[in-house]
Amino acid sequence: MxxxxxxxxxxxxxxxxxxxxxxxxxxxxxxxxxxxxxxxxxxxxxxxxxxxxxxxxxxxxxxxxxxxxxxxxxxxxxxxxxxxxxxxxxxxxxxxxxxxxxxxxxxxxxxxxxxxxxxxxxxVTAQVLARKKIAQAEETTRLAVHAGITWVDDS
Known part of the structure; x- marks a missing residue:
């Protein structure tokens, strides 16, 4: 016992x-x-x-x-x-x-x-927010690259 x-x-x-x-x-x-x-x-x-x-x-x-x-x-x-x-x-x-x-x-x-x-x-707040920041940065980069390609094609 x-x-x-x-x-x-x-x-x-x-x-x-x-x-x-x-x-x-x-x-x-x-x-x-x-x-x-x-x-x-x-x-x-x-x-x-x-x-x-x-x-x-x-x-x-x-x-x-x-x-x-x-x-x-x-x-x-x-x-x-x-x-x-x-x-x-x-x-x-x-x-x-x-x-x-x-x-x-x-x-x-x-x-x-x-x-x-x-x-x-x-x-896991820090991990989720960090991943969201990375995803946002990747999206911003993708849009910038796409805009740059469009601008070059339009000239």
Whole structure:
């Protein structure tokens, strides 16, 4: 029994120290059971979010389809992956657009009963914006080259 408790504590510490954002949403209502520091930073929230329903903590997120994604996981029992999902969230008191990769995985209790959803997030805003800048620069170059060719042909 003590060994099992020790293993549980080690697993908990591993999740809490993970370099990626992780939270556990408990049923019913997707109550935030745990959230590690990277997740709290992503949310721009503190430990006071623990124990509250996700939709109460993030009214802005509930309106962006996340409830449907979580319900999909609960009703199908399947993981849900989303890449480079745009999310508008209130951070530092203002609306902030970020991009993140998400994995939502069903979480089962000791009796193998569906108990909630494990969510993992990785913010990729910098990568998405850099790729968009490169694409914009390539388009500008393509248009400039095309305009130059047209100008030469017209002379």
């Amino acid at each position: 003590k060994e099992q408790a020790n293993q549980y504590q080690q697993a908990f510490q591993l999740l809490m120290r993970a370099p990626v954002a992780i939270c556990l949403l408990k049923l019913p209502g997707f109550t935030i059971e745990l959230a590690n520091e990277p997740m709290l930073q992503l949310w721009d929230r503190d430990q006071s979010a623990i124990g509250k329903k996700l939709t109460d903590v993030f009214t802005e997120v509930a309106q962006q389809g996340f409830s449907k994604m979580l319900e999909y996981v609960i009703t199908t029992g399947k993981e849900f992956h989303e890449q480079e999902r745009p999310v508008t969230i209130i951070r530092n008191g203002k609306r902030d657009l970020l991009y993140a990769n998400f994995v939502f995985r069903p979480h089962y209790d000791e009796q193998n009963k569906l108990a909630g959803v494990l969510a993992v997030a990785n913010e």
